[in-house]
Amino acid sequence: MSARLITAGGRKVGLVELGKGEPLLYLHGFADMHATRPGPFPFHETLAANRKLIAPAHPGCADSEEYPDLMTVEDAVFHYLDVFDALGLDKFDLVGHCVGGWIAAEIAVRHPERVKSLALIGAAGLFVPGALIGDVFMVAQPARGVEYADLRAMLFSSADHPLAQELFPDGRGGIDDEVRRYQMLRFGSFIGFKPPYFYHRALINRLHRINCPTLIITGEKDAMVPRAIANAYAGGIKGASLQVISGAGHAAHLEQPQAITDALSRLHR
Amino acid sequence: MTPAQLYCWHFMAYPHLPADFDEKYDTGWVTVPNHLWDAERSRGLYQEYIDQLAYADRLGFDGFVLNEHHQNIYGLAASPNIVAAALTQATKRGRIVVLGNLLPLHMNPMRVAEEYAMLDMMSGGRIVAGFAPGGGPETFNYDVPSARSREQFWESLDLIVRAWTEDGPFAHEGVHFPLRYVNPWPKPLQKPHPPVWVPGSRSPGTLIECAKRGYCYFLSSRSHGSATGRAKDQFTEIIEQHGKKYHPFRMGILLSVYVGENDNTARGECEEGVWYFLKNCLKGHLRTEGRQLTFGPGVPYIPTKAWRQYLETSKPGRKLLGDAENWEELESSNSIIVGGPDTVYERLRQLIDQTDVGNLLIQFHLGNMSDEITRGSMKRFAEQVAPRLREYSAKRFAERFPESEEEMAAAGVGA
Numbered sequence: 001m002s003a004r005l006i007t008a009g010g011r012k013v014g015l016v017e018l019g020k021g022e023p024l025l026y027l028h029g030f031a032d033m034h035a036t037r038p039g040p041f042p043f044h045e046t047l048a049a050n051r052k053l054i055a056p057a058h059p060g061c062a063d064s065e066e067y068p069d070l071m072t073v074e075d076a077v078f079h080y081l082d083v084f085d086a087l088g089l090d091k092f093d094l095v096g097h098c099v100g101g102w103i104a105a106e107i108a109v110r111h112p113e114r115v116k117s118l119a120l121i122g123a124a125g126l127f128v129p130g131a132l133i134g135d136v137f138m139v140a141q142p143a144r145g146v147e148y149a150d151l152r153a154m155l156f157s158s159a160d161h162p163l164a165q166e167l168f169p170d171g172r173g174g175i176d177d178e179v180r181r182y183q184m185l186r187f188g189s190f191i192g193f194k195p196p197y198f199y200h201r202a203l204i205n206r207l208h209r210i211n212c213p214t215l216i217i218t219g220e221k222d223a224m225v226p227r228a229i230a231n232a233y234a235g236g237i238k239g240a241s242l243q244v245i246s247g248a249g250h251a252a253h254l255e256q257p258q259a260i261t262d263a264l265s266r267l268h269r
Numbered sequence: 270m271t272p273a274q275l276y277c278w279h280f281m282a283y284p285h286l287p288a289d290f291d292e293k294y295d296t297g298w299v300t301v302p303n304h305l306w307d308a309e310r311s312r313g314l315y316q317e318y319i320d321q322l323a324y325a326d327r328l329g330f331d332g333f334v335l336n337e338h339h340q341n342i343y344g345l346a347a348s349p350n351i352v353a354a355a356l357t358q359a360t361k362r363g364r365i366v367v368l369g370n371l372l373p374l375h376m377n378p379m380r381v382a383e384e385y386a387m388l389d390m391m392s393g394g395r396i397v398a399g400f401a402p403g404g405g406p407e408t409f410n411y412d413v414p415s416a417r418s419r420e421q422f423w424e425s426l427d428l429i430v431r432a433w434t435e436d437g438p439f440a441h442e443g444v445h446f447p448l449r450y451v452n453p454w455p456k457p458l459q460k461p462h463p464p465v466w467v468p469g470s471r472s473p474g475t476l477i478e479c480a481k482r483g484y485c486y487f488l489s490s491r492s493h494g495s496a497t498g499r500a501k502d503q504f505t506e507i508i509e510q511h512g513k514k515y516h517p518f519r520m521g522i523l524l525s526v527y528v529g530e531n532d533n534t535a536r537g538e539c540e541e542g543v544w545y546f547l548k549n550c551l552k553g554h555l556r557t558e559g560r561q562l563t564f565g566p567g568v569p570y571i572p573t574k575a576w577r578q579y580l581e582t583s584k585p586g587r588k589l590l591g592d593a594e595n596w597e598e599l600e601s602s603n604s605i606i607v608g609g610p611d612t613v614y615e616r617l618r619q620l621i622d623q624t625d626v627g628n629l630l631i632q633f634h635l636g637n638m639s640d641e642i643t644r645g646s647m648k649r650f651a652e653q654v655a656p657r658l659r660e661y662s663a664k665r666f667a668e669r670f671p672e673s674e675e676e677m678a679a680a681g682v683g684a
Contacts, residue, residue, distance in 0.1 A: 060573065071417070138409060138560075140567030143295075145557030145586035172585035175577065178566075182576045186569040189416040197412065 001040060005063055009082030014063025015056040016040060019048030022116075023089055024268070026055040027080075029098025029122065030136060030224075031155040031251035034062040035184035036167040036177065043257035047264060051093065056083055058100070060190070061183045070190050073125075073200050077106045084114070093268055095119040097253060098225065099188055099198065105233070109206040117267050118214040120233055121260065122225050122250045124198040131228035133198040140185055146171045157221040157249035164251075207236030214240035215267045217260055219252035270667035271518070272659035273621060276366060276630045277325035277647065278334035278523065281318050281352070282550050283342040284637035285310045291548045291558075298341040298553030298562055299409045305342075315345070317640055319352065321633075323359040324644055328651035332364030332397070334630050337371050339410040343550040350384045357391040365392055366630070368466055368487060369399025373418040374411045378425035378446055382432045382453050389457035398463040399487070400426045405561075405568035406554065415570040421445045423478060426465070430482075433462040466521065471500045472571060473507075480507040485628065487521040491555065491590050492604045497522060498623045516673035517627025517666050524606060524620070525632040528649040531609035536596065538642055539607060545636030547591045547599070556591025605635070610653035617654065621662050625669060 001018050016033065018040055024047065028034045033044055034057040040048075047053055059079060060066035067079060080103065084090075094115045096104030101123025108115045124133050139150035148168045149159040156164035172178060192198040214237045218230035227244075234242035243263050245252040253260050285307050287293075294301060322333045335352050338344035346352050349367045356365050365388065370381045381400075389396040402422035408415045424443050428451070431441075437452030457463050465482070468489040469475035479486045488500050505515035527543070529535025552559050562568065569576070593599040600607075606616045617629065633650070634643045666673075 066573070068420075135409075137415075137567040138562075141405070141560050141562055141565045142586075143560045145561070145589075172580070175580045178580050179573060179577050182566050182569055183573055185566050186416045186573060189414050189569050 003038070003063075006083075006086050008086035009079060011059065011067055011079075011082075012063070012065040013056050013059075013083055013086070014061075015054060018044060018053040018055075019051055021051045022093065024048070024051040024053050024093040024095060025089065026053055027094075027096035027100030027104050028055060028058065028061075029096075029100050029251070030184055030188070031164075031167060031254060032097055032100070034058070035180060038062060038180070041254055041257070043253045043261065046257060046261040047095070051268065054087065054089070054092075056080075058103075058184070058187045060187045062180060066186075073103060073106050073191050076103050076191055077110060080107060081111075090114065091116055093117045093119075095121070095264070096123060097121040098250065099124055099192060101125065102198065102200075105203060105207070105210075106200065108212070109203065109209045112209055112211050115210070115212050117212050118210060118237075119217065119264055119267060120215075121217045121253050122219060122222050122230075123216070123233060124192070124225050124229070125200060126204050126229045126232050127199040127201045128204075128226070128228045128232050131226040133226070133229070134224040135197075136188065136224060137185065140181075142170075154223045155250050157219065157247060157255060161249070161255065163254055204232060204236055207233065208238065210237045210240075213267055215263060216240055216242045217245060217252060217263065218242070219245050219248035219250055219255070221248065222250040222252070224250040270663045270670075271627070272666070273662035274331040274518065274628050275655055275658065276332045276334050276364075276628065277322060277330045278630045278632045279318050279322055279634055280336070280343060280550075280632060281315070281345040282546065282634070282636050283311075283345055284314070284545070286342060286545075286549055286637075291552065294552075295559035296553030296562070297343055297549050297551070298406045301340070301342055301553070303340075315352070318634070319355050319359055321640065321643055321647070322356055325647060325651075326360035326363045328647060329655070330363055330651065332366050332395075333360070334366040334368050336368050336399075337401070339374075339407065341406065341553070343554060350388060353388050353396070354391065357388060357395070364395050364397050366397040366466065367399050368397075368468060368630070369401040371401050371403040371407055372425035373403055373413045373421040374407055375425075377448075378428050379432065379448065379451065379453060381425070382429040383455075385429075385463060386433065386453055386455045386457045389459055389463050390455050394458040394463075396457070396459070396463045397466055398429075399466040399468070400429075401468050402570070404570075405563040405565065408568045408570075409562060415568045417445075418570050419474065426467075430462055430465065433457055471496070471503065472575065473503075474572075476504050476507050480504065480511045480513070483513070485519055485521060487523070487628070487630070488626075489523060491523060491525070492602045493522065493524065493620060493624075494603055497620075497626075501624050501626060514673065515625075516670045517625050517662075520624075520626045521628030521630050522620075522624065522626050523630050523632065524617075525604060525635060526613060526617075526646070526650065527605070527607045527633070527635070528613050528646045528654060529607070529609055530649070532612050533609075535607050535609055535612075539635065539638065539646070540596075542635040542638030542642065543599070543605060543607070545638075547593060547636075550636055551589070551591030554591070555589045557586060557589055558592065561589065610649055613650070614654045614657050617658055618661055621658075621665065625666070627662070627666065
């Protein structure tokens with residue numbers, strides 16, 4: 001694994017690279033690399049078994065510089081076009097989780113020619129009536145000043161999941177970890193808070209532009225991004241398949257890495 | 270020399286919560302279910318509160334303070350400008366301080382510019398124009414993106430002041446509120462514009478922006494210990510960096526006061542209202558029980574660097590004002606000053622000594638306090654505390670800030 005800083009569009013971007021081979025771009029979510037830990041989880045390690053996984057931190061997250069002009073998901077897409085140029089990336093496999101999945105879908109509808117395959121894990125981004133995306137900001141305010149059970153329950157299959165407890169402990173975690181989580185919420189606030197709330201109303205009508213093999217993955221117990229949104233992605237993208245990870249929550253890739261990497265290895269064959 | 274300016278602040282709390290509210294509900298803010306609103310019992314409530322402020326005018330307070338809150342039981346003035354409009358008719362002398370309109374919540378800042386201008390005209394130039402960016406709850410009230418709110422705030426405020434001072438029509442080429450024709454009718458009566466007050470909680474960004482523009486900084490903290498003095502020192506330093514001098518009317522502080530007949534009776538008279546305020550009104554705001562929404566990672570409006578500093582210098586789950594478990598603990602927080610006239614005078618005199626802040630914004634009505642109790646406290650304050658406080662502060666400010674008369678006139682006081 002290597003971590004480095006690059007300059008893209010005049011801004012510093014921190015990224016983690018893992019493995020060798022064809023490039024795979026990974027865009028992170030809340031319970032994920034860069035947002036909770038600096039380095040990869042076992043999921044990312046396995047994903048990099050026969051690919052070169054490139055995982056940039058979103059603007060303002062981890063080592064990436066905050067991007068004051070970032071206001072909408074559109075700005076995030078153009079930010080990533082600068083990142084691809086800086087890395088000399090032309091065509092790649094694209095995987096995104098949560099907000100990262102939303103950005104991945106927005107990239108894919110605009111530049112289908114650059115995306116070899118698309119995998120969305122618990123991806124936000126679509127408006128489906130009656131299926132509001134969970135209010136991660138509200139539950140990020142600790143109950144009784146110190147308890148993050150509601151945040152853990154939104155991001156994992158259960159508030160008691162050991163990994164949830166480790167990444168989102170009650171009280172105060174290490175200051176660097178706390179800052180990383182704050183940075184991710186701030187990024188989410190920049191692009192995802194003003195209505196639409198982690199969705200872009202126009203996206204659903206653009207999904208037909210995606211023409212690569214696509215896999216939509218959702219945790220059976222995802223408490224942040226409702227199943228209806230995964231269904232709408234799968235229904236809107238030609239030939240996309242939907243995989244529901246039994247027993248997993250929103251961070252299905254952290255809870256059941258093997259189930260997802262197996263599915264992804266078929267997609268990336 | 271101008272003495273300390275004594276304002277009567279009314280939050281307009283909802284006073285009819287069920288007795289088991291604290292047991293049953295985890296917050297008084299944002300998601301507090303509105304089936305609890307009892308319209309019949311609340312008939313006449315706004316009138317009662319407005320009448321209390323009109324009474325403050327007759328008692329000789331220097332002004333009245335209102336503020337904006339939404340979807341909560343702490344403050345029912347969702348649109349403080351409506352209450353201010355009533356006060357333009359119900360009062361004759363005092364300044365009407367709206368502290369403030371929450372700019373990022375309003376689609377178009379020009380509406381705020383126009384309403385303040387109307388209020389200034391309607392009141393004969395008595396408006397103090399307060400502006401605030403909103404805190405955590407407001408993020409949820411109106412879906413304001415926290416990380417953007419400060420920048421939206423300053424763009425709006427600068428536009429409003431420009432609209433008041435520069436002839437229109439002109440185009441505002443802003444990021445958040447671009448407007449082709451800025452040309453408000455009416456314009457305010459006060460020249461160059463009504464005094465501008467901005468609240469903050471010691472964040473350097475707000476202090477710097479206020480210092481640059483010459484605005485009054487209102488420290489929104491409810492507890493007054495050494496931090497209040499430090500805020501004033503910090504502000505003084507920043508003002509000096511911008512080539513100006515601090516004077517007492519560049520700053521205001523919020524305090525809650527109950528003046529009883531004497532020290533022995535005071536507590537008994539106000540205690541019900543005080544606990545209602547602490548346990549119910551502050552739940553969701555300044556109380557850790559339940560979920561407070563005012564500050565924290567879910568409302569990430571402060572820059573990352575400032576968040577890191579906060580983490581490095583604070584303990585998780587530290588007690589907030591509403592967590593006070595008994596009267597002694599409450600007393601030691603120096604947030605609610607309760608006593609007979611002599612005690613209250615002495616405590617406020619000490620506060621002036623410690624801070625040299627000239628604008629004292631005083632909350633008399635707490636929680637479900639009755640009209641009679643509230644008025645009794647206001648009257649004793651006006652008759653037995655205020656005269657001494659004015660005399661003392663005028664003398665102290667004259668000694669310590671001898672050259673400030675002119676600047677104070679510019680800040681809207683002493684003229």
